[in-house]
Amino acid sequence: MVRIASVAAVLPEHVHAQAEIADVLAPLLTADQRLWPAIRRVHGAEGIETRHHALALEDYANLTTFQRTNDTFLRVATDLAAKATRRALADAGLTATDVDYLLFTSVTGIGAPSVDVMLADRLGMRADVKHVPVFGLGCVGGAAGIARVRDYLLGHPHDVALLVSVELCSLTLQHGDASMANIVSSGLFGDGASAVVMVGADRSEPGVEVVGTRSALYPDTLDQLGWDIGGSGFRIVLSPSMADIVEEHLGDDVADLLAAHQLKVSDVGTWVAHTGGPRILESAARALGLPDEALAASWASLARAGNLSSSGVLHVLADELAVGGQLPGSVGVLFAFGPGVCAEVVLLRWPESTPDGRPVGAP
Structure with missing residues (x-):
């Protein structure tokens, strides 16, 4: 049987109350101050008390190009992925060199080489580790990642697999866009990462x-x-x-x-x-x-x-x-x-x- 041996969830260090975030982001969404109270109301109705962000709130005013936001994504995502992976492997009693298969999922940034390659390099994974970056699954990526890693481990029962997810949703903020979709998105999505260690049927790790x-x-x-x-x-x-x-x-x-x-x-x-x-x-x-x-x-x-x-x-x-x-x-x-x-x-x-x-x- 395929088992989940450990799950590590991490959040960026910048954390703020939902109301404080709304106060900072409203002027970035629109210069029309008449809309700011409505933006605050939408944010306040999301059922959220706090959110964590990749950057300090004051830095989002400078993220006005895709190149700048994506460069930030690659840097912060690799840091968070490494933190989550180290914790998950330690909790499972394993090391980076034990990993045979690495699936990375994100829908908030792109890279070539992708974050999974940079993660493998940083943590010293084996040169023959199988790595698969996945873009486009969006919110389903964590669940689908578990499912697809299970598919792999059914055919490789001796292997250790790692699912890593990093989403820096705050970096996708669209300046000057007061559409309802962007207002809701700016108040709903947060930043975070996770790593899941999964093992095949012939491994001894419990889970x-x-x-x-x-x-x-x-x-x-x-x-x-x-x-x-x-x-x-x-x-x-x-x-x-x-x-x-x-x-x-x-x-x-x-x-x-x-x-x-x-x-x-x-x-x-x-x-x-x-x-x-x-x-x-x-x-x-x-x-x-x-x-x-x-x-x-x-x-x-x-x-x-x-x-x-x-x-x-x-x-x-x-x-x-x-x-x-x-x-x-x-x-x-x-x-x-x-x-x-x-x-x-x-x-x-x-x-x-x-x-x-x-x-x-x-x-």
């Missing part, structure tokens, strides 16, 4: 089993979520219909994956939902028929750091693993959404006991 996965592409939704990429960089495409799409499709996707393993929604003990925003989380809960507290970990992560795109669901997973308390052998479901519109659902199973024989989650 949470990745039992199965399901991918879905929803028809007639190509214009609902993504980037409009141009001279100023990444301009957000964010439809207010996203929550409706989630509510329409998620229930069937989850039910189908569970049914393939002789399970149903009531059998799931842990839900790891992408922190897409208040409406996304509410729609997901309705689609699955869940009580409010079922997605409490995702709501808490959203309040603490905002929507971290592909890293968001991995931060929630890290929180769940850190808190523990799951029943031995219980199942969990992790899910996220991305451009397409697409979804990825992952079925997890907690171990029966810790390596020393205690029930999982026991003190």
